[in-house]
Amino acid sequence: xxxxxLSAVLIGWLAVLAAWTLPATALEIEERxxxxxxxxxxxxxxxxxxxxxxxxxxxxxxxxENPDVTIDYTIAGxxxxxxxxxxxxxxxxxxxxxxxxxxxxxxxxxxxxxxRSAATDSLPDWARWRDQLFAFTQEPVVLILSDAAFAGQVVxxxxxxxxxxxxxxxxxxxGKVGTYxxxxxxxxxxxxxxxxxxxxxxxxxxxxxxxxDARLYCCSGDMLRDIRSGKLAVAYNVLxxxxxAELRETGGFRIVHMKDFANVMLRTVLILDRAENVADAQRxxxxxxxxxxxxxxxxxxxxxxxxxxxxxxxxxxRPIRLGPGLLVYLDRLKRRSFLRNWEASITQE
Amino acid sequence: MTxxxxxGSIRRRLFLxxxxxxxxxxxxxxxxxxxxxxxxVEAMQDGILAASATSIADALRSEDGAxxxxxxxxxxxxxxxxxxxxxxxxxxxxGETLTGYEDLPPPDETPTISRNSFSTFAYRDDEVxxxxxxxxxxxxxxxxxxxxxxxxxxxxxxxISQRISGVATAAGLGFFLVATALxxxxxRSALRPLERMTEAVTRRGPGDLRPLQAxxxxxxxxxxxxxxxxxxRLGASLQxxxxxxxxxxxxxxxxxxxxxxxxxxxxxxxxKPEHRLTMREMIRAIDESSRSAGQLLDHxxxxxxxxxxxxxxxxxxxxxQETCARLEPAAGLKDVEIRCQTPAxxxxxxxxxxxxxxxxxxxxxxxxxxxxxxxxxxVRLEVGANIRISVTDLGRGFGGADLEALKARFARGGNVSDxxxxxxxxxxADEVARAHGARLELEPNKNGEGACVSIVFPLS
Ligand SMILES: Nc1ncnc2c1ncn2[C@@H]1O[C@H](COP(=O)(O)OP(=O)(O)O)[C@@H](O)[C@H]1O
Numbered sequence: 001x002x003x004x005x006l007s008a009v010l011i012g013w014l015a016v017l018a019a020w021t022l023p024a025t026a027l028e029i030e031e032r033x034x035x036x037x038x039x040x041x042x043x044x045x046x047x048x049x050x051x052x053x054x055x056x057x058x059x060x061x062x063x064x065e066n067p068d069v070t071i072d073y074t075i076a077g078x079x080x081x082x083x084x085x086x087x088x089x090x091x092x093x094x095x096x097x098x099x100x101x102x103x104x105x106x107x108x109x110x111x112x113x114x115x116r117s118a119a120t121d122s123l124p125d126w127a128r129w130r131d132q133l134f135a136f137t138q139e140p141v142v143l144i145l146s147d148a149a150f151a152g153q154v155v156x157x158x159x160x161x162x163x164x165x166x167x168x169x170x171x172x173x174x175g176k177v178g179t180y181x182x183x184x185x186x187x188x189x190x191x192x193x194x195x196x197x198x199x200x201x202x203x204x205x206x207x208x209x210x211x212x213d214a215r216l217y218c219c220s221g222d223m224l225r226d227i228r229s230g231k232l233a234v235a236y237n238v239l240x241x242x243x244x245a246e247l248r249e250t251g252g253f254r255i256v257h258m259k260d261f262a263n264v265m266l267r268t269v270l271i272l273d274r275a276e277n278v279a280d281a282q283r284x285x286x287x288x289x290x291x292x293x294x295x296x297x298x299x300x301x302x303x304x305x306x307x308x309x310x311x312x313x314x315x316x317x318r319p320i321r322l323g324p325g326l327l328v329y330l331d332r333l334k335r336r337s338f339l340r341n342w343e344a345s346i347t348q349e
Numbered sequence: 350m351t352x353x354x355x356x357g358s359i360r361r362r363l364f365l366x367x368x369x370x371x372x373x374x375x376x377x378x379x380x381x382x383x384x385x386x387x388x389x390v391e392a393m394q395d396g397i398l399a400a401s402a403t404s405i406a407d408a409l410r411s412e413d414g415a416x417x418x419x420x421x422x423x424x425x426x427x428x429x430x431x432x433x434x435x436x437x438x439x440x441x442x443x444g445e446t447l448t449g450y451e452d453l454p455p456p457d458e459t460p461t462i463s464r465n466s467f468s469t470f471a472y473r474d475d476e477v478x479x480x481x482x483x484x485x486x487x488x489x490x491x492x493x494x495x496x497x498x499x500x501x502x503x504x505x506x507x508x509i510s511q512r513i514s515g516v517a518t519a520a521g522l523g524f525f526l527v528a529t530a531l532x533x534x535x536x537r538s539a540l541r542p543l544e545r546m547t548e549a550v551t552r553r554g555p556g557d558l559r560p561l562q563a564x565x566x567x568x569x570x571x572x573x574x575x576x577x578x579x580x581x582r583l584g585a586s587l588q589x590x591x592x593x594x595x596x597x598x599x600x601x602x603x604x605x606x607x608x609x610x611x612x613x614x615x616x617x618x619x620x621k622p623e624h625r626l627t628m629r630e631m632i633r634a635i636d637e638s639s640r641s642a643g644q645l646l647d648h649x650x651x652x653x654x655x656x657x658x659x660x661x662x663x664x665x666x667x668x669x670q671e672t673c674a675r676l677e678p679a680a681g682l683k684d685v686e687i688r689c690q691t692p693a694x695x696x697x698x699x700x701x702x703x704x705x706x707x708x709x710x711x712x713x714x715x716x717x718x719x720x721x722x723x724x725x726x727x728v729r730l731e732v733g734a735n736i737r738i739s740v741t742d743l744g745r746g747f748g749g750a751d752l753e754a755l756k757a758r759f760a761r762g763g764n765v766s767d768x769x770x771x772x773x774x775x776x777x778a779d780e781v782a783r784a785h786g787a788r789l790e791l792e793p794n795k796n797g798e799g800a801c802v803s804i805v806f807p808l809s
Contacts, residue, residue: 108435110473130433197422324436325426333448334420 027084033073035059041068044280047085048096049078050267054245055096057300062287069280078102078186085111085272093281096269098139099186101326103268107132108327112270113278119286124308127266129322135266136288137303138310140317141191142240143256144224149176149233150254158260159201162234166208176233177209178223181216182342187265188217191237193329193338194263194320201260206345209236214346228252239265245302257316264311264319267303360536367532371525379521386513390506391478393431398480399465401428402499405440409495411488416442416495424499432505435475441496442486453498456481460496475502542566546573554657558584591653598646605639637769640714644773647707648758651777655784659701666695668702669730669738672709676717684723687713691730698736698806700785708781709738711774712802716742718768719800732808739803746800752791778804 033052048055052075059071074092076084078099084090085106097103106112112132120134127135143162145155149172156162166173180188195202215232217223220242226232228250243255269288271281291298292305311317320326328334404424409416418440428436439449453472460466460483468479479500485492542565549563560577609632616628673689680687698705709728716726720742727741747755748764755762756779759772779789787806794801 108437110435110475130435321426321429323426323429323433325422325429327436328420328422328425331418331420331448333418337417337419 027074027076027088027090028080029074029076031075033059033071033075035063035071035073037063037068037070039068040070042277042280043070043072044094044277044284045072045074045092046094046096046284047074047076047081047090047092048094049076049081049098050096051075054241054301054303057297058288058291058303061294061297061300062284065287066280066283069283082106089274091274091276092272093275093277094269094284095272096267098265098267099190100266100268100320100322101190101330102186103133103270104129104322104324104326105330107270108324111273113273113275115271115282115285117282117286119289123289123306126319126321127306127308133268133270133322134285134289135268135306135319135322136291137241137267138306138317138319139239139241139265139267139304140257140262141237141265142243142262143258144227144235144238144243144253145256146227146230146233146253148230148252155254155256157256158258159199159205160260162236163201163205163208166212166234170212173212173233175213175215176231177212177236178215178217178226178232178234179209179236180223181218183339184218187239188237189329189335189338190265190320191263192342195237196338198261198263198318203341203345205236206342210346216346224253241302241304257314259316261316261318264317266306266319266322268322360540363536363539364532367535368529371528371532374528375521375525378524379517382517382520383510383514386517387510390510390513394478394501394503394506395467395480397427397431398467398478398499398501399482401425401438402465402480402482402497405438405497405499406482406484406495409440409484409486409497411486414489416447416486416488416493418448420448428499428501432508434502434505435473435477437472437477437479437500439498441498443493447495449498453479453500455496456498459483472500475504477502542569558587587653594646594649594653598643598650601642601646602639605635605642609635609639641771644711644771644777647711648773648777651704651707651780651784654701654704655780658704658784660699661702662697663700663702663705664695664697665705665730665736665738666691668706669709669728672706672713673728676710676713679714680717680726683717683720685717685720686725687717687728688725689728692732695730696732696736698785701781704781704784708778708804709740711777712740712804715774715802716740716744716800718770719744719764735808736806737803739801741794741796741799741801743794743797743799746793746798747791755791756789775802778802 031052033056052073055073059073063069063071078097079102081095081097082099082102082105085092085095086109095103095106107130112130114131116131120128120131123134127138143156154165156165166177180191182189182192192202215226217226220238223232223235223238224243224246227235240255240257243253247253247255269285271278271285275281289306291303292307298305311319329338401424404421404427405418408419408421408424410419411417425436425438428434437450437453439451439453440447441455454470456466456479457468457470458466460481462483462485465483466481468481470477470479477500479498481496481498484495484497486495487493542563546561546563546565546569549561558580560580561573563573565573612628612632612635616625616632619625619628669691670689673687677687713726713728720726721744724743727739729737729739729741731737731739745764747762750762750764754760756775757772758776760776761770761772775789775791782789782804785806787804790801790803790805792801792803793799
């Protein structure tokens with residue numbers, strides 16, 4: 001996850017919040033992928049936070065259907081994407097990001113173009129906002145338990161059970177619980193704020209893991225690495241799709257879907273207001289909105305598509321609601337006070 | 350009878366006026382609904398914006414000598430519940446932006462603690478509605494004025510009011526259509542009494558001069574009264590004319606008959622041939638004038654009675670026989686024989702005895718008149734494909750005259766020479782025939798010299 005590999009996100013984040021006050025800087029590109037069309041007619045420029053691995057199959061499938069479109073896929077960090085669009089006036093056709101809050105802010109601040117089609121109308125209501133922001137994946141957040149630590153042990157499936165377990169056996173888990181450092185990880189911040197919105201249990205949990213000398217991480221990758229190496233027994237709030245991909249490759253841990261509630265992150269796409277290739281951008285939005293109808297592409301990319309039935313079948317899954325509510329935690333003062341509470345809980349000061 | 354040319358239609362006017370009223374009411378309904386909806390929708394947005402701003406205001410607190418805000422999740426999320434409009438907010442402490450969109454313009458009117466202010470303006474390419482709420486927060490004993498503004502674009506609301514406008518349009522249109530249909534019905538039913546009266550008048554027989562007694566709505570009573578008084582005056586006047594004709598016939602014929610009788614007697618007494626000649630001419634002149642007077646009166650009676658034909662059952666054989674018998678003396682003067690043939694099972698027709706008799710008399714009288722002395726007039730009643738009364742003489746015939754023209758009033762043929770006449774005989778016969786649905790046929794005698802005049806009745 002690109003999202004998880006960000007460094008010094010806090011600075012970027014503050015830059016975003018300080019908005020237009022900072023001078024424009026060039027976009028910091030992490031990777032660029034250009035899929036040349038056989039008979040190039042147009043170029044579709046995508047600015048994305050999603051890694052190459054899960055996205056390349058999707059881009060290829062799109063190009064197979066639209067062989068005359070060259071795809072210029074630029075990968076950058078979430079806050080860089082935000083800054084490039086809202087401050088630097090970077091010209092792209094599509095913005096794809098897992099930072100639902102920042103995507104919402106882009107749409108709210110007028111950087112998105114409205115689009116409606118049969119494909120977007122087929123999305124459930126919770127998966128689109130203003131006909132500008134379209135979700136195309138639903139990725140639950142999960143609890144990771146290492147096989148080594150939990151062999152033959154009871155597996156907690158709710159936050160209360162987890163709290164109880166950690167509280168009852170402090171010596172077993174001391175220094176072996178990991179979660180995001182929400183001060184540096186945008187994704188971690190989004191998940192923690194959503195947790196706090198749904199349940200007060202998060203604060204008790206933070207206190208407990210704070211007392212256990214929690215390890216804080218910037219990224220899912222590092223957390224999973226430490227799980228496998230046995231440094232960690234429990235990792236809280238890991239993106240399920242990422243963990244599933246890792247599990248397939250390496251093994252060594254188990255994925256627990258929380259039964260009390262599990263936030264579901266939605267990866268979203270929007271067409272930029274300044275898009276130059278609107279027609280292809282719309283075609284790509286339609287393609288992504290109907291990803292669930294292409295099982296082979298889904299299998300190749302590993303990204304779980306929008307599936308309303310799956311959500312209705314499992315009441316614990318709560319898709320994070322798109323809309324102005326997400327702007328609340330981007331508020332400067334709100335962020336400050338949330339981080340203060342978080343720090344107070346986790347560092348036991 | 351020619352139909353009266355209509356100038357305008359009450360029904361159309363009534364309908365158009367009602368439809369116009371309906372249209373005005375529909376437009377009114379539409380406008381009222383729309384403006385009500387628009388203000389309701391606006392009030393709804395204002396209400397939710399005010400709730401949002403108030404909840405932000407309530408979350409203000411002072412901390413370490415500075416004002417701070419813990420933005421409540423619901424403050425913004427509630428704005429996302431009714432629509433998907435863009436949301437902006439700004440919190441200003443003593444003129445300094447504490448948090449939110451720094452470029453969000455200040456309200457048109459500064460809010461006070463007791464009064465929120467609402468403004469509408471364009472911001473970031475869209476029209477927004479903004480509510481501003483004022484609070485005083487004390488920081489370390491120093492009161493600071495905090496102004497909280499929450500703004501939202503109005504696309505969702507305009508979609509709602511558009512939808513309501515659509516409904517209002519449909520309602521107005523529906524109201525108009527229903528009202529129009531009803532006014533059509535109302536106009537029709539308002540005029541139904543008039544139609545009923547028209548029908549009552551139309552249905553009447555020609556001689557029916559009784560006053561109109563249809564159910565009459567109050568508005569038509571004066572008209573019906575006037576009509577009835579007119580009918581009764583008409584009836585009286587017709588009665589007077591009929592009386593006059595009868596009286597005139599009597600007054601003219603009786604003295605002439607008396608004079609003629611006296612002249613006959615004198616004629617018989619006179620010895621000198623030149624005196625007798627004079628007297629015979631006198632008698633002839635009396636005959637002519639009495640016939641002319643009779644024909645004139647007959648014609649008057651015919652025109653009068655055909656207007657309201659009575660419906661007696663007339664035995665044609667009887668009427669033919671009787672007429673022939675009456676004319677026999679006059680024919681005898683010229684030694685003309687009238688041969689009358691009627692079948693045993695005589696047919697009857699419905700009609701006016703007096704008129705039919707007058708028609709046959711005039712035809713037979715002509716035949717005798719235009720016959721040479723010592724000849725025969727055949728009167729036949731025959732029933733075949735139709736009923737035919739034919740009178741055939743052996744006289745001079747019509748010559749080459751235009752036969753239809755002879756039926757005209759006072760028209761006389763070119764063949765009359767010394768024979769006096771008024772030109773009314775065939776006119777009477779023709780009018781009577783037509784009044785009875787029959788026709789008068791003039792043709793030359795098929796079996797030689799002379800003319801054949803027939804009245805032909807269709808077999809019912
Ligand atoms: N029986 C007849 N024979 C010859 N001509 C006739 C006969 N009847 C009628 N007419 C012609 O038709 C004309 C019209 O007849 P009528 O109306 O009876 O008037 P009139 O008083 O002249 O006989 C007559 O003038 C005559 O020319």
